[in-house]
Amino acid sequence: MMKPIFPKGVTALALALLAATPVLSQAKEEVKQEAARLPDSTPINRIQVLGTHNSYSQGVDPHILRMLDERLPSMHQFLDQMPEEARRTFLLAHPNNVPMSEGLNYRHPSLTAQLDLGLRGLEIDVNADPLGGAYADPAAYRMLREQGVTDLLPFDPAPLTQPGLKVLHMADIDFRSSCPTFRTCLSEMKSWSDAHPRHVPIFVMIEAKVQSMQLLPGSTKAPPFTPDTYNEIDSTILDVIGRNRIVTPDDVRGTHPALEQAVLAGNWPTLGQARGKFVFLLITATGKDGASDYLSGHPGLKGRVAFLDSQPGQDYAAFILDDNAIERGKEIRDAVAKGYLVRARADIETWEAKANDMKRADAAFASGAQIVSTDFPQPGNGYGTPYVVRLPSGDVARATPKAED
Secondary structure, eight states, rough: OOOSSSSOOOOHHHHHHHHHHHHHHHHHHHSSSSTTTOOOOSSSGGGEEESSTTBBBBBHHHHHHHHHHOOSSOOTTGGGOOHHHHHHHHHHHHHHHHHHHHHHHHOOOOHHHHHHOOOOOEEEEEOOOOSSOTTOOHHHHHHHHOOOOOOOOOOOOGGSSSSSSEEEEEEETTTTTOOHHHHHHHHHHHHHHHHHHTTOOEEEEEEEEEOOOOOHHHOOOOOOOOOOHHHHHHHHHHTTTGGGGGGHHHHHHTSSSSHHHHHTHHHOBBBBHHTOOEEEEEEEEETTTHHHHHHHHHGGGTOSSEEEEEOOTTTTTEEEEEEOOHHHHHHHHHHHHTOEEEEEESSSHHHHHHHHHOOOHHHHHTTTTTTEEEOOOOOOOOOOOOOOOOTSSSSOEEHHHHHHH
């Protein structure tokens, strides 16, 4: 009698399931591999992703928006008082002359929900608060309560009472955040990343709010940004995310004498090397302010976590904030072709959503900017128009148009 070829107690059905397990596991792994059509050999400065602007924002209370329009009916009303160079810079970043209420007429779901939607660019505004409590009592809500207003949108001051970096757009006015502390925002991103280990790199732009606008009586006097504040940004990122999950300036520099030399030589890591990681990009609210503090003790960004907003010719140049692709499309294309990372915007101050105008989004995508940010990645906006911005490929990432040519 022939002995059974199956081990005792193992049925043919069980063996069939066991035989299928590698195939099922492989399929499961393929599902986790984002942007699978992009070769893992693609450098990360040759991919394009969609992101959001002020990604944490839960929207401004309508009562505050009406109050703002009484005080600031036009975002361009102060242009005549600006020096010519400052005026040109302002108009590039804020080309649409709209009331403040329209400029703030957007809101976002949680960071987790945005990442689930396929957004791989996030923007987080950080505000210094070394003692805690600086932003826990917004002037606008205090004024409205004194006027007897009771139907204010929810706001929990408790997370703002402890020391540490806070996440909000404008103290006293646009302060409702889905993750009110920097540590909370980072922890949420890290949890999502842990659950999706083969994701394309997540580009996180951090705006250091070095100045505050005191538009209301009793406005908060924001604590100043200091070298310690910039160190706190880095230390918090390292503590929450971990060094091995970050693409840093040192990683790109490699053996090159300067970061810019490495960028121009194409020394960015590949998509395969950067899967499951984060790239942090730092800007300051007034452009150059803060650059010296972040560079202090770290020439050329040596030992730093984030890439710093820069211009070609600077030894630390790797990332360029150039939001207006309609006016500066050629400059953005040139920068991308040379190897720099660029962030551009698909819409500014919500004007494009109101007008249902895709020209700026089309220009941003066509420029090759690696991160294109929008306030409207989903259908539905405060104007009732069909305006929505999606990455043209329909995937979470695509090769930059320059790389596709």
